[in-house]
Amino acid sequence: MGPEDRLTAEQRRRVDELCGRWEARAADPDRRDAERALAELYDHRGWERPKAVIWLESPLAGAIAARTLFYGHRYLDGDLQLEAHRTWMSATTARLERTFGRKEPDSFEENEPAAARWRLPDVRSAHNLSYDLDEPDLAAVLRRVGEPAWAINSGVAPWFQQEALSPAAPERFAAVGAGVHALLLRALEPVFPAGEWGTVGAALRSCADAPHTGDWKQWRQVWGAVRAPENHATLILEAVRGGKAGKSGPLQARLRLAPAVGWWWALNDIALLTPPPAEVHTDDSGRLHREDGPAVRYEGGFAQHCWRGQPVPSDLIDPGWSAADIAYASDEELRQRAVREFGTASYAAVLSAENVAPDLRRCALERLGWPRFAAEAPLAAVAGPVADPGDPGCELALYDVPATVFGCEARVVVRTGGARHGAALPVPPDATDPVDAAAWLGDATRPPSPEPELLTRIRQSEPLRDELARLDFEMSHPSHLEPVEELHLLGGARLEPIGGHGTGGTYFLCGDGPRRPVLYADSEGGYQILGRDLTEALEFMVSAEPAGDDPEEEDTEAAEALGVRPLSPEEYRKRLDEAEALAGALILVMTAEGNAYEYRRQTWFRC
Template sequence: MQLTHEQEAMAAAVEDQWLATALETGPADRAAAEEGVRVSYRLAGLEPPTRIYWFGSPRAAAVAVALLTGVSVPSSSGVSPSSGVLSSSSGPGSADGETLPEWFGGVVAELRRQGWQTGETAGASVRRQVRTEPWAAARAAAAAELGAEGWAQLGSAAGRRSWGLAMDRVAGRLRLRLGEDLIAGLPADLGKAVRSRLLDAIYGQFDGAWLGTFDAAGRLSPQAGSESPQAGPGSLETESESLEAGSGSLETGSGLSQDGSGAGLAGLAAVARQAGWWWAHERVAVLSERPALLARDNVGRLHRGEGAAMEFTDGYGLWAWRGMPIPPELAAELPTLTLDRIQAEENAEIRRVMLEHFGYERYLQEAGARQLGSDETGTLWYLDLPGDEPLVMVEVVNSTPEPDGTSRVYWLRVPPDTRTARAGVAWTFGLTEEEYHPLVQT
């Protein structure tokens, strides 16, 4: 099957809707999300969880999952397992080094508030049954219905942009930073145990990056994605009434609705419309809220000059500069950077963040960069950076004046072996110096 231009346009429109879901912020409709959880279990042939817990961030949810799956709190940590309260004798710098942060005690207390009793466990993870197998079945059905060419064409039309923008640039960065924060913020064994629970996470709203492809497949063909990993009581028809109610229900006629296509994904889609990361276990499901704030730059990377680029309601946040997660203390330091502070930084990636915030032009001037030459395209500057590759940049003046008559200056970082401004400008276009022959210089 080969998609027509109209079908590709439809698929792209579906992707836009799911991309908006993946990047949504604000409180969940918890009732709708919980119903989606129950549908996911039933479609997988499982009994729904007996209890569903909610937390303000994936960090808190991961800790809750660890506690619900048997990870013990160090007795010397200052946290009372029965109450979740930090004892008065605990505090930073305890002799045994096992003191836990205040937010950890808050997670224990929140579990208690929601009804957790000592000895209650979540059971084994059922992520494979709830998420992995339905995805594989839907993919196999869609590929069989659309053919290899049609499936590849659909994936390009309805999934390529959203995967890069939602999973690579947001969810992937969050996962990386969260894992590092858990290791750095908790005692060694406990931090590793909690981080390992990230392997069982279902990405909730960020699954919109691939749900859109199956949604579009179902709209193209009623049979595409119709396979469910379990038959019988897990079929979509038995859940249609519950999915029709509430703001979190799936739209009638969509590729993931009660028309029969994408049946095994209907519950996952309902959760994705409302919640952030979540965990599915035999007896318990743990859900987290979506971010309260999500700041990105003009190309979709996590970015915010002051404050966290991603903020959650319980205080957890991710600081990022043009897509790179950075420590909160660095974010606080950026407005007051000095040349000496940048030069003293040993971490090359962090130093690059500092350089971008400080400004390359200012840094080159203050650090005494050497001019390698100039031509009709611009001026080439060179500066050694200790512990990193040299900083080589082309200073380019826009030939089109601004409304006030001034000409804007741009700085282009180029490979360290660049030796002429023309070669540097050509490199930014993927050309060699000999191939670069612009008709109009803008």
């Protein structure tokens, strides 16, 4: 625990105790104790305990079981089975505690456990907690127990949802369904009166013979009733902090339930539980990642391969795509490889169809490694190799990168030998010297360039900040300086947020080099380069757009105050072309999910 932690010594001791219990339970889940904890949660709600608790091997198996229980009554034989119909409907009604449009309860205790929406929320928003992920207390607990990357990752939950609606492997789906219905026939008999079981069993067998895909409204109901996995770090912290929620039996029961349970369904007389994955692999940043196999694997044979948080086809990892695939295969060919594995609907949910090929190429390239890619593609050498003056034993080589790789022209400096062997930096397409190119965004072996003098002046002058605000570049409000999601530049150069836009976008200085390009990232997954330095960016921003239905006028007042001049229409168009030429050298990537932002020739605008 760090000096900023607000927990007392006794609370820190309690954190250690609960983390130790969690680790022991997660290493060896106790399903019987989880079922007892589930019964206690039913008790707390004033519900009768479930008559049957059924464990399914994966969320897909759980979803098939839930759909059968929600809609299987339709296979009962006519009006003669009215009592069986009533029993079925009563036993299989989902216990829902919040719905679309309903205000969230204020109390942690009242809000949990809560049914998730059609699109599964990540665990951080599922519980309506007020914790900031940067809060020292929560960070301290996360350092000890981590968080369930398989639950918060954007790919895993939609993958199961879409696999139910439109299976990529129908034979596997049918096999899972057959196993689910055989299990239901064994497990549900205690739920129904003996006189009704014969007709209920016949209906279950009819369900097993019926197609399991189809009506999206049914699957929506199934996923609308699912309960998201718990974030154990927030549970532990809530228990340690005490108060009404911390002392409550339900919270303690959830601490026992969560290590053994992933996604699950609470019905009147039946609970459907699925375990966490059998295997989960992450990188140092906690993203789903594995270099030689699936990052997530369930016992039922479901496995998802991921590269730094990005879901990818299995053959991209094992055996890996060749340099020729990465450099020269068409976008459509790579998209079809993904579709064959994930299925059209599934893949559309997991990755953006527009950006799928560049994202997959980038993941495959990182797995293969730049030195090997340069040799095997082969890449056209521009200059080098030459010795790196700042890294003994390292050589720098400058190559042309085929436009298919990044979706635009670019060059790359590749390091071989030295402390950063294998590292590569995309650079502008007009770069000619490997040493200069390697330092265009700064050099880790040298002190960073000082903050641009113009930026320092603006920070220290309220009138200048007001002029920037007229251009919709807000520097004074702290919330504007936090991007919507964590981003990084391909190649690892630093991004420094320096301002916010009224629409939710963020302005960044790139790297620590002598000029520091300015990049604008909007809130919709697009970005634009505004200039090679702050002065160029401000010149662009005060200028009039030369075309459009409702062109802006240049802001001469802001230009004069900031000490920059508006561009002529010809200069404006040339500046757009020059900025777009840098797109391959300044590729913006969402850190958590691994998807690249889309370069847009003009996404910045003045409100």
